[in-house]
Amino acid sequence: MSVVISGLGVGYGRSPVLSDLSLEVRQGELLVVAGPSGCGKSTLLRAVAGLVPYTGQILVDGAPVRGTSRERALVFQEDGLLPWRTALRNVELPLALQGVPRAVRRSSALAWLDRVGLSGFEGHLPRELSGGMRQRVQLARTLAQQPSLVLMDEPFGALDAQTRASMQQLVSDVLRETGTTTIFVTHDVDEAVLLGDRVVVLGAGEVDVHRDAILKAVLA
Numbered sequence: 330m331s332v333v334i335s336g337l338g339v340g341y342g343r344s345p346v347l348s349d350l351s352l353e354v355r356q357g358e359l360l361v362v363a364g365p366s367g368c369g370k371s372t373l374l375r376a377v378a379g380l381v382p383y384t385g386q387i388l389v390d391g392a393p394v395r396g397t398s399r400e401r402a403l404v405f406q407e408d409g410l411l412p413w414r415t416a417l418r419n420v421e422l423p424l425a426l427q428g429v430p431r432a433v434r435r436s437s438a439l440a441w442l443d444r445v446g447l448s449g450f451e452g453h454l455p456r457e458l459s460g461g462m463r464q465r466v467q468l469a470r471t472l473a474q475q476p477s478l479v480l481m482d483e484p485f486g487a488l489d490a491q492t493r494a495s496m497q498q499l500v501s502d503v504l505r506e507t508g509t510t511t512i513f514v515t516h517d518v519d520e521a522v523l524l525g526d527r528v529v530v531l532g533a534g535e536v537d538v539h540r541d542a543i544l545k546a547v548l549a
């Protein structure tokens with residue numbers, strides 16, 4: 330799925346947060362959007378997800394974004410798991426809501442939990458899992474729905490350094506394996522350089538990912 334944004338404007342009340350922003354994400358690309366706190370990164374994701382009104386144009390595979398769609402999945406720092414459902418039943422839930430037959434959703438959920446390294450933990454409740462494991466469940470739940478576009482908003486912000494590094498590797502592997510187009514928001518320079526096929530710094534344009542010294546200077 331490709332995304333073409335042109336002349337985008339978003340504001341809350343009278344104050345504009347984004348104005349005249351243009352950006353393209355190619356099919357299968359992992360684009361990182363970086364920038365200092367408050368520059369509008371989350372707002373950009375919310376607009377692409379169809380959660381906030383905007384001016385200008387957001388085209389997803391050529392069609393304007395008007396409201397939310399299952400095709401576009403938003404992943405947050407908070408995992409949003411239901412505390413009374415096991416890991417397996419959390420992953421199954423959106424598939425059940427989509428009417429996927431029981432046997433199919435069970436095998437898909439099991440396969441995704443295995444892919445994110447959680448086989449053996451299917452029957453655990455969220456409170457019995459670490460923060461990193463809960464993020465793995467969230468990732469499995471998101472990808473089991475086979476979205477064409479994944480929007481990730483600082484998903485690893487609350488994890489410790491080691492867990493974060495293993496999640497970054499996992500996300501990078503899985504998204505590339507599945508060819509899922511992704512917009513990944515972070516304010517962490519190392520994460521941006523590690524994950525991004527390209528890095529866009531809001532307010533400063535595109536920055537060469539291979540020249541992270543420049544990126545660090547821009548974000549400092």
Ligand SMILES: Nc1ncnc2c1ncn2[C@@H]1O[C@H](COP(=O)(O)OP(=O)(O)OP(=O)(O)O)[C@@H](O)[C@H]1O
Nearest residue numbers: 341342346364365366367368369370371372373516
């Ligand atoms: N629901 C809202 N109502 C009013 N103002 C808002 C709302 N959400 C965000 N803002 C304002 O819009 C601006 C951009 O916020 P946004 O969350 O998009 O930035 P960000 O770059 O993602 O920041 P951070 O890195 O801190 O998450 C901020 O000044 C914020 O206060």
